[in-house]
Amino acid sequence: MASHQNEPPAFSDEEYHIRHSNGHDESRQIWWPFMQNLGWNRGWYDLPTYMDHSKSPGMLLIFPKGGQKPVGHIAATVNSNSTGWVSLFVVDEAYRGKGLGRALWEAMMENFHTCGTKIIGLDGVLEQKGNYERKGFVESTLGTVKIMSRPLVCNKGLPNNVQAGPKAEMVILDQVPHDLLAEHELRLTGVQRTELWTEENLFRRPDAQGWALVRRAPPQGVDDILAWTVIRRCSGGARIGPVYADNAVCARSVLAQAMNAADVDYIKALPLENEPMNTWSSERIRQKATMIAEVWTGNPNAVTVFEELGWSYGGADYHRMWLKGTAPKAQSEGGLAQRGMYAIFDAAIG
Structure with a gap:
């Protein structure tokens, strides 16, 4: 991340004054406590x-x-195809009003303008x-x-009928060329995040694991990808998303694969900064830890897939919104998101 110290x-x-962060260490001094205090289930x-x-x-x-300490933050996240996302907008309660x-x-919108962003979205409470x-x-x-x-551990367990058929193979995500993941996501969402799906920005993280259901391994093209997902460590347990799939059967298969991996050992191996769970016993983690996902109701099959695997409504919705009502084609009426997007990566960046 570039330093903006002299800007x-x-x-x-x-x-007051607003400037760009000089790095993640500076940003975290306000961002991480906000995430924990708000209960937004994000990860270090x-x-x-x-x-x-x-x-x-x-x-x-x-x-x-x-x-020396910031009291609020926001980010203009700009993707490769000039789509953008309003990200991480929080002001300390003592400084509101x-x-x-x-x-x-206004500073964020100027960033969008400078970057030539054509479509801007957000997920708002x-x-x-x-x-x-x-x-x-x-x-x-x-x-x-x-x-x-x-x-994290459910008495109902996982159903046995989560396989997607003999013509599909489950592989770890490292076996899928990462440019194909970005291309598949672009097809289903209209958002091109080539730099996100890389070793440097995601897969080198100690907590990130993923799986794909493919027609052949390794896949040679985007049409070989039937479904894929990622798990990450977050406050309170594990976060699963995105879940992209050709159909509900494939979505259920990769979701079950990720759920099986998000176990007590996964939680204990990845402590988070200042998280009470770091000191918990395995038994307490087994009793209290949860999995979180942000499920897209624009796909009529998405909630059902999660419910079939023991998930329930967490009591909150984000309202997906677009500046001037302009959404990517894939997330407009009749777009591929209505059948291929089951869960998003994160409301923080779309």
Whole structure:
């Protein structure tokens, strides 16, 4: 991540200034406590993954004049095909109502403009939906992103009928050329994140594991990919997503594969900074840890696939919204997201 230490501030008045972060260590001093306090089930390793694939200059931080600790942040995540995402927008509760959120927002939109971003989306909670509508964002008519969860260890266990048939082979994601993953995602979502699906920005993380269901191994083209998913460590347990698949049977197969890997040993091997679970016994982890996924209801089969494997509604939805109502073709009416997108990677970056 490039240093922005000598750049002029994006915003400055008598009390506050906004500038780009000088690196992930600086960003984490505010971002990670926010994630833990808000209960957003993110992981310690997520921040570089969120930021380093973006074409934008990085996370924007707001500081009181003379202060060393930021009190809010936001990021304009810009993808390879000029699609963008409003990311990680939080202001410390003690500093709200001072116009700082508006200043951060305007600095972020300037980043989008500078990068030539043509389509901008976000996933907003219900409480912020009206605020985003006033900023020109229009809710998708296709569906919401539903938070779903499941105990890490469930008495129901996993069903036996999760195989996708004799013509399909399950492989670890490292056996799939990563440019094919990006191409497959682009086909299903209209978002091109070539730099995300790389060793440097994701697969070198100690917690990231993934599987793909393929017609032949190794796959020679994007049509050889039937389904794939990734698990990552997060506060409270493990996060699964995305889940992309040709059909519900294939989606269920890769989801079950990931669920089997997200076990107590996986949790204990990957402690997170300042997480109470680090000191828990195996038995307590078995009782308390959960799996989290952000499931796309625009695909009519998605929730059913998760429910069949013991998942339930987590009590919250994100409202997928697009600036001026302009969504990628794949996430518009009749687009491939309606049958191929089961769970997203993360509401933080789309």
